[in-house]
Amino acid sequence: MSRLADALMRPRSVALVGASDDPAKTSGRPQRFLAESGYAGRVMPVNPGRATVQGQQAWPSLAALPEVPDHVFILSPTDSVAAALGECVRLGVPLVTVLADGFSEEGEEGRSREQELRALLEGSRTRLVGPSSIGVVNPRNGLLLTANAAFAEPQARDGRVFVASHSGSMIGALVSRGRARGIGFAGLVSVGNEADLSLGEICEATLDDEGIDGYLLFLESMRHAHALHRFAAAAAARGKPVVAYKLGRSEAAARMAVTHTGALAGEDAVADAFLKDCGIARVGVLDALLETLPLARRVSLRSVRRSRVGVVTTTGGGAAMAVDQLGIRGVTVEPPSEATLARLNSAGVKARPGTVLDLTLAGTRAEVMSAALDVMLSAPEFDLVLATIGSSARLQPELAVAPLLRAGKGEKPLAVMLVPEAPQALATLTEAGIPSFRSPESCADAIAAVFARRPARPPLPHRSAAAGKSLSEFDAYALLDSLDVPHAPAVKLRFDEPLPRLPFEYPVVAKICSADIQHKTEAGGVMLGIRDETSLRDALQQLRANALRHAPSANVEEALVQPMVAGVAEALVGYRVDAEAGxxxxxxxxGIWTELVRERSVRLAPVSVEEAREMVAEVRMLQAAAGRRGQQAGDLEALAQAIAAFSQLATRAEHVLEAEINPLKILPDGVAAVDALVVVAAA
Known part of the structure; x- marks a missing residue:
């Protein structure tokens, strides 16, 4: 393991700066917890006012310690943190964790304090967790280097799950919930403000730990998303699944931008696309955060394009709840096929056509459930089989779980939902690594999250944010030409020059062509249905007058003229560099539907044509162009190709910050952009 991983999870010695003699105080807890957990490393309390702390020898300063500790936990108040960190840097301490708050979360003064910490670390080999970190825990070796009061309870069970959280209190919550579920942990880190080490870097440092086979993340923001992306891609390559719970699903979190792309995408939709494209299963139910990993281990990222679930049950009501919750999340519950029903009946399982296979009370017999699962798990129409078990899970737990334990070892994933409160059955299934759930909400959430993942892609080189400048629409079309994205023919005309003969037929549309006016319609800068040369001359004069009245200081010297293009439907295709996700x-x-139907599909760029086809399929309004019910069909394949080509902006040498085609006309044969906006880096 790396020097950072050793200092984080396996330090040979720790120092506690500001350790209190009172084990009940926040600053006294870490020493107490380390003593109670049996941590074998050396613990060195630092307190200039005491010769002993909690019965152990204490030292007046870090410099007075008999050795340089591997890990220092600074427990002292905010105004003393910088001095203590500076001493750590001078001594060459590998890793420092800071408990105190009062940094970037508290305005300009706090940000200044945090910047001081970064300046102290610059050029050194010392790394920092926090500030505002409640600590680091490794139950495998008794490293309870934490001030979290939850660890006053019996020691956390060790396991193979690593947790990293922006919220310190969630560490305790997950430990207590995990204890109740029989789930153990290989490590838990409260990352705090990420002034130095980010959540992604901390997780990345542990990837080669053979005792860790999965990760749980609690995310409050998308800070340092590039490092998170790098970690997730590496975790996927090692077969270590990642499950995340991220705050911020509400519309209040949406981030507006110059174009519709920013307004429609919104912060959470970008975060959702980012997590899925990193191969991370994002759950929205807290219980699912703990319950999803066993399922994520069974469902390969290579097979996530399908999500057909077969349901076998001993309780119709329980199955109905699960089916309802799966449907809400867009997961297909597939009924057994005629061939599968025939095989079930041949195996002695009474099976009738229906959405689910309801075994009724007969399913409480192990031989009936075993036979049903054998057939369902080998049926080609299912990608996953969900068994919902009723009262037998509580009344006869050993008999109820026996067929599930055997079936759960097969190639196709089996998930189990226990309808009653059945702790013994749940513990047995958990111990065996079989995905098991206590509620229909967490069950459906986990299944949907696992199937929504996409194969993790390597991150692109990170580009820093930059000031932007807009291109004129004519120049934007030149960029589309370089990407092979079709657009309507366009002629640029100067207002002070004679009107030339157009290379296309009337009717035409005339628009202001100025980098200073992005939203032409609002400026009265668009005139449609111009039918002849005389009308075009009049229109050009009116356009210029409208534009100067709207923006007197704008550079208004040119107009753009294009033929009117009628399509089967219209799409908006947008691109932007998100400050965090990239x-x-x-x-x-x-067109008009952009504001009326706020439905969209978002991906990290660039995308392949196959991925672009999936995006088109996810926007229901665009399916109106598929030619159903006798309507004329639009070329949705050409739309997918245009999306894929447009997304290649992410790989271009020029730094395009934002670009949008709205509308992109979907034609019976092909597509054509009839308006484009591009913002490039000013420098």
């Missing part, structure tokens, strides 16, 4: 591409219904 380049994203989005598709939505275009």
């Amino acid at each position: 380049p994203i591409v989005m598709v939505a219904a275009g």
